[in-house]
Every structure is written in structure tokens, then in C-alpha cells.
Amino acid sequence: xxxxxxxxxxxxxxxxxxxxxxxxxxxxxxxxxxxxxxxxxxxxxxxxxxxxxxxxxxxxxxxxxxxxxxxxxxxxxxxxxxxxxxxxxxxxxxxxxxxxxxxxxxxxxxxxxxxxxxxxxxxxxxxxxxxxxxxxxxxxxxxxxxxxxxxxxxxxxxxxxxxxxxxxxxxxxxxxxxxxxxxxxxxxxxxxxxxxxxxxxxxxxxxxxxxxxxxxxxxxxxxxxxxxxxxxxxxxxxxxxxxxxxxxxxxxxxxxxxxxxxxxxxxxxxxxxxxxxxxxxxxxxxxxxxxxxxxxxxxxxxxxxxxxxxxxxxxxxxxxxxxxxxxxxxxxxxxxxxxxxxxxxxxxxxxxxxxxxxxxxxxxxxxxxxxxxxxxxxxxxxxxxxxxxxxxxxxxxxxxxxxxxxxxxxxxxxxxx
Numbered sequence: 001x002x003x004x005x006x007x008x009x010x011x012x013x014x015x016x017x018x019x020x021x022x023x024x025x026x027x028x029x030x031x032x033x034x035x036x037x038x039x040x041x042x043x044x045x046x047x048x049x050x051x052x053x054x055x056x057x058x059x060x061x062x063x064x065x066x067x068x069x070x071x072x073x074x075x076x077x078x079x080x081x082x083x084x085x086x087x088x089x090x091x092x093x094x095x096x097x098x099x100x101x102x103x104x105x106x107x108x109x110x111x112x113x114x115x116x117x118x119x120x121x122x123x124x125x126x127x128x129x130x131x132x133x134x135x136x137x138x139x140x141x142x143x144x145x146x147x148x149x150x151x152x153x154x155x156x157x158x159x160x161x162x163x164x165x166x167x168x169x170x171x172x173x174x175x176x177x178x179x180x181x182x183x184x185x186x187x188x189x190x191x192x193x194x195x196x197x198x199x200x201x202x203x204x205x206x207x208x209x210x211x212x213x214x215x216x217x218x219x220x221x222x223x224x225x226x227x228x229x230x231x232x233x234x235x236x237x238x239x240x241x242x243x244x245x246x247x248x249x250x251x252x253x254x255x256x257x258x259x260x261x262x263x264x265x266x267x268x269x270x271x272x273x274x275x276x277x278x279x280x281x282x283x284x285x286x287x288x289x290x291x292x293x294x295x296x297x298x299x300x301x302x303x304x305x306x307x308x309x310x311x312x313x314x315x316x317x318x319x320x321x322x323x324x325x326x327x328x329x330x331x332x333x334x335x336x337x338x339x340x341x342x343x344x345x346x347x348x349x350x351x352x353x354x355x356x357x358x359x360x361x362x363x364x365x366x367x368x369x370x371x372x373x374x375x376x377x378x379x380x381x382x383x384x385x386x387x388x389x390x391x392x393x394x395x396x397x398x399x400x401x402x403x404x405x406x407x408x409x410x411x412x413x414x415x416x417x
Contacts, residue, residue, distance in 0.1 A: 022324075211365065
């Protein structure tokens with residue numbers, strides 16, 4: 001089953017702009033777990049850890065903030081038992097409110113696959129399946145998080161007076177960021193004045209290491225952005241409208257379109273197509289015979305070698321204008337070999353938890369987290385597959401070489417009392 005992308009549906013905003021990437025985003029703060037079991041901690045242990053995280057947040061961003069604040073989180077699938085602990089949101093909620101926020105909410109987007117967080121299972125106007133799952137695991141005003149949960153691409157979940165948004169997505173047009181020329185932000189992410197990006201460190205079959213970058217790239221983009229990163233947004237042709245002019249074939253940057261004498265319209269090679277939409281844009285100037293359709297992702301291994309770089313470029317686009325107003329908090333406990341999107345119960349890789357990393361450079365944080373995970377495994381007599389470390393290193397090196405963002409970060413420690 002295909003999902004047609006409605007090119008006529010207006011986004012909240014369409015921006016043609018140059019992008020800016022800062023050179024240095026400052027230090028990263030490390031809150032060490034010590035002997036604490038962070039996933040199952042409660043009482044004084046949680047309070048001490050929240051106090052340390054609060055201190056780290058203030059060190060990273062000492063300035064006042066205003067407007068509505070989004071705590072980007074990950075709920076995890078129903079059978080995941082190593083998920084992010086919402087009890088550690090208290091420090092971020094306190095920080096946001098004491099620094100001038102008008103409202104605070106936790107949120108995440110629907111996903112491209114099936115399940116209680118799926119985009120089909122949560123149609124526009126009714127995301128109750130997702131919200132029930134979130135509430136079940138502590139993401140609600142009445143539960144551990146202590147704040148409402150919103151589905152960032154489902155405006156029906158917005159909270160009047162606290163966290164408001166009206167659009168499923170916002171399209172921003174930016175040139176010069178890898179293979180992408182436009183970026184689709186989830187409406188709730190676009191509407192946030194300040195973001196604290198809470199990510200849970202895991203390994204990932206495609207991305208290698210899943211952390212802050214994946215949380216922004218996949219977790220804050222609308223469905224169309226997810227499909228582009230997964231190379232699953234393909235052109236479909238209306239043979240009755242197609243004039244066989246060949247402009248789309250000539251404009252394709254990857255040579256993925258072919259027009260033979262016997263074909264009524266061009267044919268796409270899905271292995272070459274990167275879903276950039278250039279063909280649709282060219283055709284729209286004439287007959288409009290091309291629509292972009294999001295194919296169900298049946299081969300999740302497709303494009304595995306370059307997915308970390310595609311996510312890096314998409315993160316650069318999504319973060320444009322947001323670098324100073326976003327803090328990343330990486331939860332390094334209950335680290336598993338597969339991500340929290342996998343609907344199975346997993347055992348943590350480590351006997352002891354690592355802690356939290358807090359800073360403004362998601363690429364540097366992920367690279368640092370990979371090193372810390374590798375060292376923690378060595379301390380327990382195990383080795384981490386070098387391919388996992390390579391993904392975070394490659395992403396950090398890519399953004400430094402291509403966009404100028406320093407890939408290393410100065411590490412400062414904060415001890416929980």
C-alpha cells in the first residue's frame with residue numbers, strides 16, 4: 001500500500017533561506033551514574049540525578065528562555081523494557097519553567113512502520129492509540145513526566161495554552177545541504193520556541209549508533225522527511241498527462257529515470273532514486289504528471305552505508321536557526337543492541353549504567369557516547385563492533401568537513417550528590 005504525498009496541501013510555512021551552522025557549540029557536561037541503576041532508580045537517587053542534570057542544563061544554557069518548550073522524548077514500543085525513564089524529565093521541566101517558559105510538553109512523532117506509534121494507526125484527528133501508549137509508560141501530566149504528551153505531527157494532540165501547534169508539517173527550503181533541498185519539520189517541533197532533545201543511547205541496525213542525531217533527524221521530521229532519509233519517496237507517473245518531454249529524465253541528479261521508445265512515460269529505478277523530488281518540481285511547471293508517493297519500507301537495509309550521513313544532513317536542515325535554542329540530553333543507561341523502536345524485550349549490554357551527556361552539539365555528543373560505551377564494555381571484558389563507532393565518527397567528521405561544525409567537544413563532569 002502506498003501513501004500519496006499531497007503536494008497541494010499547504011505547510012505551516014515555506015521558507016527559502018540560506019542555512020547557518022555555528023562553528024563551536026561549547027562543552028558537553030557528563031553526569032556520571034556511579035553505582036546507580038538509572039532505569040529502575042526511584043526516590044532520592046532520582047532526585048540527586050535530576051539535580052545534577054539541572055545543573056548541567058544551566059551550565060550549557062545560562063540565559064533566559066521564553067515561549068513554549070518541547071522535551072523531545074522517545075516512548076518506545078510496548079514490549080520494550082529498557083526504555084527511557086520519564087522520571088528524569090523533572091530537571092528539564094524545572095529548568096524550563098524557572099527560565100521563563102510559558103508552557104512545557106513532551107513529544108515525539110509518529111513512525112513510518114506499523115504499531116501503536118504508526119502514522120496509519122494514528123490518523124489525522126485521532127492519535128489516541130499513541131497517546132494511550134505514552135500514558136501507559138509514564139508520559140502524562142498525572143504520571144512520572146508530570147507534563148502533557150503531544151504527538152508532534154498530529155495537531156489534534158496540542159494542548160491549548162501550554163503547547164500549541166496547528167500543522168502536521170512545515171516545509172523549509174534550504175540549498176547546499178547534501179542531497180536535500182527541502183526539509184519537512186513535524187509541526188510540533190517547528191512550533192517549539194526551545195527544545196530539550198532527550199535521546200536514549202542504543203545501537204541500531206542501520207544507523208550504527210542511535211543517539212541525539214537520530215532523535216532529531218527521524219524523531220522531529222514529518223513522514224515525508226523520514227521517507228526521504230530512507231530513500232522511499234518515489235515518483236509515480238500519470239500516463240495520460242505525461243507528454244514524454246524528457247525534462248524529468250534530464251533533471252534527475254542520480255540518473256534514476258529512463259525513457260525508452262516503447263514506454264508511455266519514464267521508468268524509475270528505485271535503487272538509484274534518492275527521493276529528492278526534482279522530477280516532480282520540473283514536471284509541475286508543465287503538465288504535472290508526476291506525484292511523489294511514499295512506498296512502504298519493505299527493505300530496511302536499503303542505503304545502509306549512507307544512512308548516517310543522510311541523517312546528519314537532515315539534522316543540519318532541521319536545526320537551522322535552532323542551534324542556540326536546543327539542548328541535547330543523552331540517556332546512557334539500559335543500552336541495548338537494538339533500538340527502542342524494536343518491539344521486543346532486550347537485555348542491557350552493560351551491567352552498570354554510564355550516565356547522561358548534556359550539551360548543544362549532537363554530533364559531538366554521539367561520538368563521545370560511542371567512545372564511552374566502548375570503554376565501558378572493555379571494562380566488563382567485552383568489545384564493541386568497530387562499525388558501530390564508525391557511524392558516529394563518520395557523521396561527526398562529515399558535518400565538520402562539509403558544514404564546519406567542530407566534531408569534538410570539551411568534556412566537563414558534574415557529580416550527582
